[in-house]
Amino acid sequence: MQLIFEKSVPGRRGVRIPLADVPKASPFPEALRRKEPVALPEVSELDLVRHYTNLSRRNFSVDTNFYPLGSCTMKYNAKVAENAGGLFAGCHPVLSLLPGGEPLVQGPLSLIHGLEEQLAEITGMDQVTTQPLAGAHGEMTGIMVIAAYHRARGDRRRKYVIVPDSSHGTNPASAAMAGYEIVTIPTAPYGDMDLDLYKEAMSDEVAAVMMTCPNTLGLFNPHIAQICALARQAGALTYYDGANLNAILGKVRPGDVGFDVIHVNLHKTFGTPHGGGGPGSGPVGVKKELIPYLPTPRVVRKGDGSYAVEAHPEGIGRVSDFFGNFAVMARAYAYIVLLGREGLIEVSEQAVLNANYMMARLKGAYDLPFDLTCMHECVLSASRQLKNGVHAIDIAKYLIDRGFHPPTVYFPLNVKEAIMIEPTETESKQTMDDFIEAMLEAARMAQSDPRQLHEAPVTTPVGRLDETRAARAQQVCCE
């Protein structure tokens, strides 16, 4: 398909701008003026609408295809939450900073406070900030809070953060952004961080350990409370990566387990749209001792029931401009209110049921590195298919031809030829059965006709793309 720039015709006009009702000013100073107008496309509104409508049709999405992308929780996004999130479009955030501005924005402030309370109850933490703009941003914020806590206690020896090798890449990257050195602990044969190696690594130089539970293999770590206790004995804090919170809603609260800091991904567990890669939202929750170090500003409820914006003088400062991705937060708040207590418990139960059903039906045809009851996702391996020269990526591409978005492949890194499937609770048995049939067919084809798998996909606007060429050419914008 042509680029919008290639559809441009000099002199063609799109949308009209508002009319001027003031006299023309003396010209913008020549010395400060750009040499040429911005070379934007010149297209009609219909050209524009057709272009982006047709582009959208070149995407798989939750609303058009089953999207079992492991670790991403691609559940259905309730339409009513979209309507709810759009209600605040006209609310200027700077109003909240003006003298006398707080009374004008009580609605959004009460929503933020309400969401913070909901999330604190759901996760078992004492206080939540909604400022972080995505999961990774929440991780960085959480680690900065941990650093501030140690610093305030005069504890300056702690320079390491421990992560398991199955962790999301953002965990070590976020800790490094906050200035820490990373210690990576391998996975033991039982599918979780090796407890003995962890004990060896733990010391009074460790600032924190970052855990995902259930982990990226979809397994609940039976030693998780012990991991927290060992950290506490050494004076280190524990960080819970909430990427997989969908598995344990109403069943386990990280705060009860002993975690000190968590982040949650509203775009995963709380059903806000993934937007083609964002916007997300990554609120951070902490235990009481860490509240002083949360970022500024804080929304507080006053004695008279009204809401105010306050600074956090001892805190880590600002991590984003205002209160976070508010319209995303409004959707998550709406989702929690809509589902309520029982609805949220149903989410985790059905998510875990769907994942175990998927695993049970596929483990005959694919290797299952850890044959245990899984939580919200399961990780298979295509190592059996590899004997016929078929890789996980070939199976993924074949699934596209069958109309399914592929699962996550090659993650976690500690499973060879990993295929990570997260159906989520919003998918029916019927849809999963269709997907399972396609997966079983791929396994059969790996034996009978591997060539056809190597050629997939053939039904998409483009076939397999040359990534090496892209990296070499570095063509990232059109001339």
Added chain:
Amino acid sequence: MGYCPNTPEEIREMLAVIGAGSVEELFAPIPAELRAKSFDLPAGMSEFELMRHMREKADACGAEIVPFIGAGIYDHFIPAAVDHLSSRAEFYTAYTPYQPECSQGTLQALYEYQSTICRLTGMEASNASLYDGGTAVAEAALMSLRITQRNRVLLDASVNPLHREIVAGYLHGLLAEAVQVAPKGCESDLERLMASIDEQTAAVVVQNPNFFGSVQDFTALAARAHEKGALLIVSCYPIALGVMATPGEMGADIAVGDGQSLGNPLSFGGPYFGFIATRKRFIRNLPGRIVGETVDNQQRRGYVLTLQAREQHIKRHKATSNICSNQSLCALRGLIFCAALGRKGFEELALLNYDKAQYARSVLSGIGGVTLLNAGATFNEFTLSLPGEAAPVVERLLASGVAAGVPLGEYFPGMEKALVVTVTEKRSKDEIHRLAALLEEALCS
């Protein structure tokens, strides 16, 4: 209900396949003592009740106030096509384009977005967007540390104070230093900035137009920074770039900014998007996702995420940044906004902002006791000095339904009388005169 479709019959069938007696049995791996101690949430609601509840909150959000405030976030008109096209579920319910063959819609849109950002800023390479304007400035500062292997950033204090706070926080953990250089009146103190660059300076960070609304030429500053082996980072307001000289034309190495004004609603602070663009030679130091052009197995043009070896899912703690997502949907809105206006319309929009602000500037600075503090050119924002403290005046005008501007006292000690006023194309002549009348009345009483 949690949008869970399986019937009791289907659930039974699934449990039989798994070999479990109940759903609860699947949670057996969780030790009993770790079970939730509480889960005290209200019962669910219907859509109808939910929307009634949400509307109550939205009715108390100050949307009726006439905003002459900006401070980085601007009330611009949004063409209807932006909402309609970005609401295509194929865009908003997709995720990161990890599988390019079934994500060409998002990938091509992001490639067009990157091209648009390069054209706006006069730079050669853009990523697929960052979180927001403030974190974009911080990421640019970190990028300059990586490129120069130095550990100090000179931060012009006429950069948005919220952004400066974010930069300071990001640098703190890395034991790098942000040295703030005070402005001279409402303009960057170019002489002092130039004199402060030394062999430890990774970059100088300026904003154009700056927080006071002043537009400046940073060409000489760029040249001096380069002489000393440092970079120039320019944070800019994209609507101003419709008429203002670009960071690229001035010799900047990194251009950043908040993309909110390009088709993203105010929404009480987000979601917006940050943009970052640089010279091609620094492309491997960019944080975040980048889309590149390539061909498929039949030589057909297509797009993929590229240069991923910089990123956290491959490099882990050695990545250029921890950022994993971008603000794809907001960037898409920005792209559609720019394409809807087009070459001519975008310039006209910038000039309309300029004309309206110039008009308001002359009306307001004509009020007795009010003076203009900007020494040179401004775009759609300017700083006034009032006879007394600005904060109580702003509070008083808010009660009349007008947000007169942002009082500077809290951010710039000593500037308690100063007020930054913003005038976008949406502010009518009548509203400008209403602001003038209210201001005059407040100052007289």
